[in-house]
Amino acid sequence: MAKTKSEPLFHIAKRADMTLKKAILIRVVAIVAALILCAIITMITTGLNPLSVYGSMANGAFGTVRKSWITAQDTSILLLIALALTPAFKMKFWNIGGEGQVLVGALATSAVMLKLAPYLPHPALVAVMLVAAILAGGIWGVLPAICKAKWNTNETLFTLMMNYIATQLTAFYIIVWEYPKGAGKVGIINADTELGWLPRIGNFIGGKYVLTIFIAVLTTVAMFAYLYYSKQGYEICVVGESENTARYVGINVGKVIIRTMFISGAICGLTGFILVAGVHQTITTSLVGGQGFTAVMVSWLAKFNPLIMIFASLLIVFLKKGAGEVASSCGLNESFSEILTGIIIFFIIGCEFFIRYKIVFNKKSAKGGNGNV
């Protein structure tokens, strides 16, 4: 017996030969498979036929002109948060504190909007709001970065805790500012004067939403350029791949970590500013609504590429709106969308395996092997 009995049937090897076309194909297959599974589950729970499920989902997201604009706006918000997290992720700094960073940005915006409105003209007020939001988000991002750079504190857990500190801080100020007294909420800020509100652009249905979308597009392009065509973007990449290499070539790793997390937090703060000044004109503890976590998945799904992130966030928002519509039309709970989102993400996470690895069969007959199931 030359061969031992415990020789495994196959083993897994890393692959380097994956072409872009094939990689995209695998992802598309995974998404389609996930959508089919989602349709089956929807069919079982609601009794609709699968085609009409996606029909009414599309109706929920793009049914009217206004719905389409709102979908575009929500996509922009999610996209902005995902963009904010991306430089940190590229550095392998797991910033899952987007939720808190957006919220403190929103909190700072509301504070300025409420307290300085009588003293400043409208443009100056908006400018101060913006700066306050960016600083607040930046500080929330820099704190874990400093601890990481100095003492190698676990950033995943640190940023996670900062989320809840931000939530409670917001809850505190909501009661301090509540209007009317005892309502437990702030209400629309400057409802009569509209001071500090982002302006409508143009006199059509989408006018209210254009500015948000514009900022998101601008940030996407800027982030793409920053990550792929700037020296700092390159430094982020090196630190992410290997801290030792970075140190060897003379990159100040601590400085890069802190700087990148300031940018990350600042863009989150900017998103908080838009949420308050441009979208809701009020502040609640659930203002961000878990998008800080969803954005982590969006950024990762897009492989940290800002341009692909547009589609990833559109997919998630489409599911949210669509599944919400399907569920409410059948008298079911809207959390249905979260189940569908979860399933799709599980499939995409799973399919990455077939892009990065291949299964090599140990028999002579199977030449090379092929892992694409």
Place this chain on the structure above:
Amino acid sequence: MFNIVSFIPKAVVQGIPLLYGSTGEIVTQKSGNLNLGIPGVMYVGAISGVIGAFNFEQAVKSYEAANAAEIAAAAASNSPDAFLTYGVPFLSVLIPMLSCLLGSLLMGLLYCFLTVTLKANQNVTGLAMTTFGVGFGNFFGASLIKLSGADVPSIALTNTSKYFSVKLPFAESAGWFGKIFLSYGPLAYLSIIIAIVAALVIKKTRVGLHLRAVGESPATADSAGINVTMYKYGATCIGCMIAGLGGLYYVMDYATGVWSNDAFGDRGWLAIALVIFTIWKPDMSIFASILFGGLYILYLFLPMNIDHMEYQQLYKMIPYVVTLIVLVITSIRNKRENQPPASLGLPYFREER
């Protein structure tokens, strides 16, 4: 003034779900898996238990309706129906428990399949599991009645729940001692037993040693002949099942069988915070959970000024701030025995050593 005898039991019942969650997460993290899906797993555990209990209660109801005449006759002749007297109490505990364990086990398997077998990113998988789990819980919590077509106004599993909240016999008569130590349901004591067992297994046994080796350095463990995949699967699935019981305790005992959406709140994240706070020790977690449970409801017991309700919100911040401080201090002191498992969050691929 501050009433310690009524405060401690309240802190304990708040702490028990956290203890389940943190024990489960500690066992999981010891294998090197940072499962951020624990909040979702706890929701799934809770709702699976609820679904099991709900279907069981409906079945009992239809059994009673179908055999009404015989039950009445049996009661009259002083020999009560065997199924209702002996079967129902037993199954009322068993069925929700098993459905809860099954639900959480499936979540654990899903997580392991993605992160261990398919080597996916643990943070993303965990967050996706939380999204999925919380959505799953809220969806079935709100839609169960409509989906099952049952004729009840809301999910109130009082018949099943009463078996989960039986108190120890002397709880009423033993005064303050009874209130502080004896006034909890069986799942509360189970959580403490599980935490102690987990601590002993991790610290004192060979299995625990292997588990820690896998978490610290899977490559070393692998070359020592330890089956890394098996340990990761085992620890994560057992961890998820323990955490799922926390959800079951919450809904069946604490909430007396009444499901309401999002009521479980952020306790799952607090359980993850506890893991750091206790520096990966389940036995410490018994006290820390009760402490966190106490901090969670402290604001109810502090002298309250009706004009300054806002300070309640700051009290609620305390557990998170304290955890942060512990996290930073342990990283500054950099003591070897107080560190997270060295390979925490990293997938293990044998050919990448």
